[in-house]
Amino acid sequence: xxxxxxxxxxxxxxxxxxxxxxxxxxxxxxxxxxxxxxxxxxxxxxxxxxxxxxxxxxxxxxxxxxxxxxxxxxxxxxxxxxxxxxxxxxxxxxxxxxxxxxxxxxxxxxxxxxxxxxxxxxxxxxxxxxxxxxxxxxxxxxxxxxxxxxxxxxxxxxxxxxxxxxxxxxxxxxxxxxxxxxxxxxxxxxxxxxxxxxxxxxxxxxxxxxxxxxxxxxxxxxxxxxxxxxxxxxxxxxxxxxxxxxxxxxxxxxxxxxxxxxxxxxxxxxxxxxxxxxxxxxxxxxxxxxxxxxxxxxxxxxxxxxxxxxxxxxxxxxxxxxxxxxxxxxxxxxxxxxxxxxxxxxxxxxxxxxxxxxxxxxxxxxxxxxxxxxxxxxxxxxxxxxxxxxxxxxxxxxxxxxxxxxxxxxxxxxxxxxxxxxxxxxxxxxxxxxxxxxxxxxxxxxxxxxxxxxxxxxxxxxxxxxxxxxxxxxxxxxxxxxxxxxxxxxxxxxxxxxxxxxxxxxxxxxxxxxxxxxxxxxxxxxxxxxxxxxxxxxxxxxxxxxxxxxxxxxxxxxxxxxxxxxxxxxxxxxxxxxxxxxxxxxxxxxxxxxxxxxxxxxxxxxxxxxxxxxxxxxxxxxxxxxxxxxxxxxxxxxxxxxxxxxxxxxxxxxxxxxxxxxxxxxxxxxxxxxxxxxxxxxxxxxxxxxxxxxxxxxxxxxxxxxxx
Numbered sequence: 001x002x003x004x005x006x007x008x009x010x011x012x013x014x015x016x017x018x019x020x021x022x023x024x025x026x027x028x029x030x031x032x033x034x035x036x037x038x039x040x041x042x043x044x045x046x047x048x049x050x051x052x053x054x055x056x057x058x059x060x061x062x063x064x065x066x067x068x069x070x071x072x073x074x075x076x077x078x079x080x081x082x083x084x085x086x087x088x089x090x091x092x093x094x095x096x097x098x099x100x101x102x103x104x105x106x107x108x109x110x111x112x113x114x115x116x117x118x119x120x121x122x123x124x125x126x127x128x129x130x131x132x133x134x135x136x137x138x139x140x141x142x143x144x145x146x147x148x149x150x151x152x153x154x155x156x157x158x159x160x161x162x163x164x165x166x167x168x169x170x171x172x173x174x175x176x177x178x179x180x181x182x183x184x185x186x187x188x189x190x191x192x193x194x195x196x197x198x199x200x201x202x203x204x205x206x207x208x209x210x211x212x213x214x215x216x217x218x219x220x221x222x223x224x225x226x227x228x229x230x231x232x233x234x235x236x237x238x239x240x241x242x243x244x245x246x247x248x249x250x251x252x253x254x255x256x257x258x259x260x261x262x263x264x265x266x267x268x269x270x271x272x273x274x275x276x277x278x279x280x281x282x283x284x285x286x287x288x289x290x291x292x293x294x295x296x297x298x299x300x301x302x303x304x305x306x307x308x309x310x311x312x313x314x315x316x317x318x319x320x321x322x323x324x325x326x327x328x329x330x331x332x333x334x335x336x337x338x339x340x341x342x343x344x345x346x347x348x349x350x351x352x353x354x355x356x357x358x359x360x361x362x363x364x365x366x367x368x369x370x371x372x373x374x375x376x377x378x379x380x381x382x383x384x385x386x387x388x389x390x391x392x393x394x395x396x397x398x399x400x401x402x403x404x405x406x407x408x409x410x411x412x413x414x415x416x417x418x419x420x421x422x423x424x425x426x427x428x429x430x431x432x433x434x435x436x437x438x439x440x441x442x443x444x445x446x447x448x449x450x451x452x453x454x455x456x457x458x459x460x461x462x463x464x465x466x467x468x469x470x471x472x473x474x475x476x477x478x479x480x481x482x483x484x485x486x487x488x489x490x491x492x493x494x495x496x497x498x499x500x501x502x503x504x505x506x507x508x509x510x511x512x513x514x515x516x517x518x519x520x521x522x523x524x525x526x527x528x529x530x531x532x533x534x535x536x537x538x539x540x541x542x543x544x545x546x547x548x549x550x551x552x553x554x555x556x557x558x559x560x561x562x563x564x565x566x567x568x569x570x571x572x573x574x575x576x577x578x579x580x581x582x583x584x585x586x587x588x589x590x591x592x593x594x595x596x597x598x599x600x601x602x603x604x605x606x607x608x609x610x611x612x613x614x615x616x617x618x619x620x621x622x623x624x625x626x627x628x629x630x631x632x633x634x635x636x637x638x639x640x641x642x643x644x645x646x647x648x649x650x651x652x653x654x655x656x657x658x659x660x661x662x663x664x665x666x667x668x669x670x671x672x673x674x675x676x677x678x679x680x681x682x683x684x685x686x687x688x689x690x691x692x693x694x695x696x697x698x699x700x701x702x703x704x705x706x707x708x
Contacts (some may be wrong), residue, residue: 060635101201103220136372139351139364141174148334149175149198154207156193156358167193168204169358175351180326180335182349184342184455190358191338192232195308199229199335211304212334225254225512228302230310234289238282238451239536240529242273242292245281246299251525253300254512267295270325272318280536286313294322298329302511305329307337323348342451355456356462366451373457374449376419383411387440395439399428417446444635473636575692578663578670580613580639587616587637589656591624594646602644604655605678609671628656635660640668663691 061073095105109115154171157164167190175181185191196202198209200220209216211223236245246264253372255263268274271291275350283290294310310326311319319341326335326348339345345352346366353363362369381392388407393415396403408590417425423447432444513521534541563617580586588610592599620627624643628634634641641656655672657664672688677685 001346001535030631041401059632062632069307079590099197101196101204103200137362139368142176142179145176145178147174148177148212149336149684150208150210151198152208154194154197154209155205156190156197156202157205166358168197171207171355171360173353173359173360173363175334175336177334178331179350180330180337182345182352183338183355184345184352185338185355188357188460191355192308194355195229195306195336195338198306199227200224223304226303228297228299228305230293230297230305230307231311232308234293236281236288236289237529237533238290239280241278241279241280241531242284242295243268244529244532245292245296248525248529249296249299251521253302254514254518254521255300256511256513257521263299267299270328271295272321274406287315290314291318291322294325299602303333305333307335309338309340311339319344336362342455345496346451352451354458356459359462361458362463367456369451370449371419373454374419375453375457376449377417377422377425378406378449379415379417379444380447381415381444382414382442384442387413389413392441396428396432397434399424399431473616544555575690576663578667578689578691580610580667580671581614583639583661585614585616586639587634587643589618589619589620589624589627589634591622591627591641591643592646593644596646596651598651599646601679602675605675605683606642608683609678611676624654624656634658640671642672655694666691677696 001159055072060076060489061071092110094102095109098104106112140527151171151173154168155166156168157166159165172196173181183191185196193202197204197215198211200216200223204434211227214220214223216223237248240248243264247260250260264409268277271294273288273291276288281289284292290310290313294307297305297307307326311322314322323344326337349366351363351365352369354361354369362372364372371701381395383389389405392413393403393405396415396417399436400417402418402421403465404416406416408414429446432439432441436442452459474503512518574673576582580588588606590603590605607617628638628641635658639661643652643656645652645654653672657668657669660663666689670687673687673689677687
């Protein structure tokens with residue numbers, strides 16, 4: 001989720017606060033939640049600090065100048081506070097508003113004790129499935145197998161433009177360990193929605209789903225730890241290689257370090273990716289990317305594997321190889337896959353389920369479905385120009401009375417032979433072969449019912465039933481009590497409590513890391529992935545750095561593209577009076593060596609002038625330069641200093657000024673001239689020193705603040 005903000009608004013707000021409250025840290029930093037502004041202020045502090053001793057622990061909270069109260073420590077503290085606040089907001093928003101992919105938590109989830117303290121996420125006790133309610137559309141559940149995924153009355157509704165769309169309607173299904181279950185259906189049947197619900201990407205309206213005994217409504221995190229998922233699209237990092245992908249996901253899944261290289265090499269070898277293991281994924285072909293996605297799903301001994309069209313985009317050789325791999329890896333795993341290739345479903349599927357418009361129409365082995373929905377056998381003949389179709393049909397009906405003509409297109413002729421007459425096939429084929437020339441047949445062949453025919457017939461029957469029910473409802477010719485309105489799957493046990501009784505690592509070859517070890521290696525994996533991504537996207541990083549430097553230059557230099565707007569007001573600004581009062585209360589160190597009437601008179605007038613200006617006089621004994629160097633407060637609290645040395649031959653007046661403060665050289669000279677003038681002309685005499693025009697960039701900044 002992305003959060004937008006307005007840096008310009010933040011900048012204006014900060015300037016308003018600066019203008020109203022001065023340079024107090026609490027006034028400026030509270031409005032500086034824009035990280036760009038904080039970075040700019042921090043860079044400015046560093047630049048000013050480097051003019052002195054640099055940033056040290058002992059001066060991190062010391063201002064760089066007398067007129068600037070913001071310190072480097074304040075900026076670092078505000079950055080840390082912003083990081084905490086932004087992280088807190090991101091954590092809450094991600095939990096309550098996860099977007100399209102994720103199950104939202106209640107808004108009060110952080111008040112729940114179970115969120116902080118956890119709860120006993122134990123698998124529910126295994127119970128033997130109850131007796132099946134017989135249905136001719138669903139084959140009985142296999143005996144002696146453990147259900148890895150159990151779905152009971154799953155219902156999912158979407159609301160689109162005030163219209164309810166049912167993606168899954170009272171779906172009930174069991175998927176067993178050691179088997180591959182294939183979910184078929186036309187586009188929009190609800191297959192991808194069902195897979196998204198199983199993986200926790202979408203919430204469901206009602207129902208119950210358990211994965212290896214974990215109810216995903218309460219234990220989704222535990223269910224995901226034993227799950228591998230291959231989505232319909234290849235979600236790969238463009239700048240990572242196949243071996244780096246497998247390494248990254250092996251660390252995320254908790255594979256121990258000593259097992260990673262073995263697991264990665266095994267996956268690369270099984271899927272034929274060794275020759276491209278060091279090629280960036282962005283340069284791989286579509287079929288190779290698909291094989292990499294499937295290998296990631298199987299990585300880490302995933303007990304439940306969900307594959308959404310795993311062989312899409314593969315060539316026939318790669319498809320066949322992937323089929324062999326899935327057959328090999330299905331042991332001790334529960335595999336659910338979707339596909340639009342009927343031959344793939346026929347070969348891989350131990351059990352096949354067909355969905356139409358969110359409703360499960362049938363489920364069973366390929367043999368069961370062919371027996372239920374198949375039309376029997378097809379005999380296909382190649383016709384000659386003198387072919388006699390009527391004689392051929394009569395001949396076939398002599399042996400198989402219920403045979404029918406399926407198609408007669410161009411030079412091809414097809415008949416349907418019911419399976420009940422398989423005992424007559426031998427005599428029929430012998431007769432056709434002997435009378436080929438007489439009947440005008442160039443050749444013929446026989447094929448059995450395919451899964452494609454089963455799929456088409458199931459889809460047709462579902463649509464026909466729906467249309468029929470609509471007509472019956474409109475015409476009200478009969479009561480709607482036929483019991484055929486819903487075609488429910490009857491292969492779900494009556495008790496849904498605790499289907500799975502094995503633990504996660506009971507049959508594993510290795511133990512997965514958990515706890516702190518898992519978190520540490522996941523964090524390291526994220527760092528390695530980020531480092532590789534940054535190194536291979538150096539142009540993006542360079543643009544980000546240059547952008548930050550450019551913004552820092554603009555902010556530090558107080559550059560303004562609207563300079564001409566403020567130049568017109570330049571002449572209207574009053575002259576700046578050189579006076580100590582503009583700095584607030586400061587300390588004026590004074591060192592006097594020797595005594596004379598002049599020094600006493602000079603000191604008297606200095607004390608009088610400083611008292612009138614509300615400044616503090618600090619008498620120093622000894623070397624004034626040494627005092628200024630050794631006392632840290634002089635850097636920020638002293639603008640000017642004075643030393644008088646009286647000897648027999650001469651009287652030496654030395655004025656010191658702090659070059660970190662603006663106008664300090666002219667101010668020190670003005671103070672000296674005033675004291676000399678007062679000594680000569682009396683205590684009421686004074687000299688006023690002013691500066692006009694001001695430096696251009698300073699004037700523009702003040703004008704801009706006033707304008708904002």
